[in-house]
Amino acid sequence: MPALNELTIQIPNGISGFVGKNGSGKTTTIGVLLGLIKANKGQASMFGLDCWKNSFEIRQKLGVMHETNAYPGNFSARRFLTHVAKLYGITQIDQTITQLLKDVDLTHAQDKPIKTFSAGMFKRLGLAQALIGNPELAILDEPTANIDPLGRITILEKIKDMHTKHGTSFLISTHILSDLEKICNYLIIIDQGKTIDQGNINTLTEKYSANIYKIEVSNPPQFITALQKTDTIDKVWVENDKIFCKVNNPEMFCAEIPKIASELKLQLKGFQQTLNSLEEIYSQTVGEKR
Amino acid sequence: MNKPPKAFFRLFLWEIENCLNLPVLSLIVASAILAVLVQSTSITGFTHDYGDLYSGASTIFLILTLVTCTLFSHSFAGSFGRGDLKRMLSYPVKRWQIFVSKAFALNLVIFSIYASTYAMNLYINAISLLEPMFYVSLFTIFLQLLFVCAVSVGISMLAKSELMSIVISFLLVFGLDNAINFHGISTSMGRFRNIFGYFEQITHPGFHYASSVAVTFERFTGSIVFPLLTAVVVLGIVFVYFTRKMEID
Numbered sequence: 001m002p003a004l005n006e007l008t009i010q011i012p013n014g015i016s017g018f019v020g021k022n023g024s025g026k027t028t029t030i031g032v033l034l035g036l037i038k039a040n041k042g043q044a045s046m047f048g049l050d051c052w053k054n055s056f057e058i059r060q061k062l063g064v065m066h067e068t069n070a071y072p073g074n075f076s077a078r079r080f081l082t083h084v085a086k087l088y089g090i091t092q093i094d095q096t097i098t099q100l101l102k103d104v105d106l107t108h109a110q111d112k113p114i115k116t117f118s119a120g121m122f123k124r125l126g127l128a129q130a131l132i133g134n135p136e137l138a139i140l141d142e143p144t145a146n147i148d149p150l151g152r153i154t155i156l157e158k159i160k161d162m163h164t165k166h167g168t169s170f171l172i173s174t175h176i177l178s179d180l181e182k183i184c185n186y187l188i189i190i191d192q193g194k195t196i197d198q199g200n201i202n203t204l205t206e207k208y209s210a211n212i213y214k215i216e217v218s219n220p221p222q223f224i225t226a227l228q229k230t231d232t233i234d235k236v237w238v239e240n241d242k243i244f245c246k247v248n249n250p251e252m253f254c255a256e257i258p259k260i261a262s263e264l265k266l267q268l269k270g271f272q273q274t275l276n277s278l279e280e281i282y283s284q285t286v287g288e289k290r
Numbered sequence: 291m292n293k294p295p296k297a298f299f300r301l302f303l304w305e306i307e308n309c310l311n312l313p314v315l316s317l318i319v320a321s322a323i324l325a326v327l328v329q330s331t332s333i334t335g336f337t338h339d340y341g342d343l344y345s346g347a348s349t350i351f352l353i354l355t356l357v358t359c360t361l362f363s364h365s366f367a368g369s370f371g372r373g374d375l376k377r378m379l380s381y382p383v384k385r386w387q388i389f390v391s392k393a394f395a396l397n398l399v400i401f402s403i404y405a406s407t408y409a410m411n412l413y414i415n416a417i418s419l420l421e422p423m424f425y426v427s428l429f430t431i432f433l434q435l436l437f438v439c440a441v442s443v444g445i446s447m448l449a450k451s452e453l454m455s456i457v458i459s460f461l462l463v464f465g466l467d468n469a470i471n472f473h474g475i476s477t478s479m480g481r482f483r484n485i486f487g488y489f490e491q492i493t494h495p496g497f498h499y500a501s502s503v504a505v506t507f508e509r510f511t512g513s514i515v516f517p518l519l520t521a522v523v524v525l526g527i528v529f530v531y532f533t534r535k536m537e538i539d
Contacts, residue, residue, distance in 0.1 A: 028539070036379055036538040056384055064380035070373030074311040083307075086300045087381045133382070 005193045011171050017180035018173040020190040026173045063135035065126040067142040073115030077106055088133035104128045120151030137169045144179050156183050177278040189285050196285045208281045215243040216270035226260045239283055298387040305395030318357050322407040325353040340423040342415050344486050351478040355463050358438040363455035365392050366446035385533040404431055426489045430482045437517035440524040447528050481513035
């Protein structure tokens, strides 16, 4: 099975979230976009350029932060960023790096060896090196993974600040959907190498929240059997002992639920339309594929 | 944006700085000094004799080979495992620039360490700076470095694991030395003996430190061509593979 299959993603100006299960193809997609991996069939293109043949030209417009913290441990943050800045051909290196270090809150640690950095500082350094060439698009792979909540908030604020200040667009690949919810305005969901859905967050929220209901009962399997006999639902699935139903006739469905529970003598613990969160959208879209 | 030659020079300097920042650099220098000193243990005073350049060469080749295998595997195979290569290829640099800068920088650093420590012989054995056999020895060290560099880089690209690459490269180079005739051109000491012996015949007729039997021109050229050709072919293939075909995941 190919890792990616007819995957088309659009990355608009702004901050875009890129989500999918483990092994869904997120990191592979980033690898293909950077020209690290060759598409064995078809073509991958970005900025209208072939990702494999023109990877150098594409990378001139990109900033990338990989998931791994592969930075030269014996270098100081300033020395490392100086080297990166020279590769980008930046002329006012000292000034640029001073500003970047300030932007990512690393001024206090600029002369310390990178190997002494905490996980949060590593991520902030990664963010700084991704933004050093003032790229059109910054691709961040798991920017908030393995760091504490306060560190995550700091990183997210920095990303938002950078977008506001410099107009840099971001593509953020992550599993932490609550993080995306705070800063993203566009979402791309992939699974098994295919795009499941993509669009403006508000549009997706409306699309997936309309007719989805969450039910909590004392005996979910028995309740599902009864539910499936009605004509009001299109799909039903279970997540964490909670029943989710995609409904085609909400009014009738809402009237039937208490009736079914009472007929089966089951305790109806909760019954509500799903919240408009990314986690809900994600579990519906990827859940449907299961 | 940097022009390619400028970007290459930047990368080259970065690689040099990377090498100089290696935590084991002092150990590498110490091992090189030790290798030179071990060869001179038989000396009790100033001998004015170039023969000691030959007598202890096997220790230098042993340590040089081990150090070269380790550093090249760390730089090439290690960069896959650690994710360095992935990061480097996110910057606007070309693949050939990364490959060539790594190879140039490591060769330069290792050769500088060994050439400067080997020069201690000039003092220890009171050999003249103009002694041709000193430069012949340095040339042979350079050939060995190039040969091991090619083997290590080739294995690194296949194994993509630092430890595996060190072990396989070292075993391969020393396997050749032990499995094949010790005086053959495929062994490090065999090549050294042939090159050193041939020049010895020309510059110091009547002395036979390297070989009691005359070294033929064919053996001499074979000893130069074998490591050079191996290095050019292996590095050429690896270079084309790395710059055109290799996927980094």
